[in-house]
Amino acid sequence: MYQHGPIKLWDEVEEAVLIWQEAGSPHRSGFGLTVTRERRRVWLGDPAGPSWDLPA
Template sequence: MKLGGGEEVALLDVATGSQATTRPEAAGGWTVRQHGPLRLWDAVEDAVLAWQEAGSPHQSAYGLTVSGERQRVWLGDPGGPGWDLPV
């Protein structure tokens, strides 16, 4: 879930209570604060880097596999690069 108003953005994982907030700094850059068992902003940065390294593909190149034990987002095909989502 993404929450925010103005320039601050807050991410919240309701399953674990993990949170990340970002706020721009006047001198440039951002302040990021993370709380809880999951490092949500780290996961955002990892996903953006993976997307860039794959050539910034269109969203239609991604898929999702869901089972009783796992949710996985993947690029190209189910065996391709991807990451697990919290269940």
């Protein structure tokens, strides 16, 4: 697969899907978003649970 740009977007999508599947494929209402001046982070369950940063 060819990816171009500052981040490998498809790799990020695959990682997010794996986290979702490992968590039992929860409903979208189980996700949250924390945004600060320094960071944008999506999390599952609660902010201390599985999470990943969104690209700026």
